[in-house]
């Protein structure tokens with residue numbers, strides 16, 4: 633029997649290149665990562681919403697020493713989506729070219745790893761690709 637998780641719709645949408653976030657039906661806040669409770673008003677009335685995946689670079693860093701299976705120099709950042717929530721993501725752009733405010737789109741990414749991703753083994757991951765030059 634396949635194990636399921638609350639976040640499965642997110643990973644399944646990513647297969648089709650779609651980014652899903654959560655929207656609270658009570659306070660209308662949108663948030664990420666998805667969860668069954670609104671982090672702003674604690675309502676349980678939350679629904680999935682498709683995001684454009686587009687947003688602005690809020691913060692970034694370069695990891696000089698990484699875990700095995702990751703390249704040294706891995707760049708991660710926080711993208712503030714146009715749809716509201718901020719999302720922590722790997723960034724596919726040279727570190728020296730990055731500036732706060734750059735425009736990005738979150739896209740699915742075929743992720744080949746040498747470690748066990750468990751039930752997510754066959755699912756893509758996501759990465760931020762620059763869209764403003």
Ligand SMILES: [Zn+2]
Nearest residue numbers: 656659670673
């Ligand atoms: Zn809420």
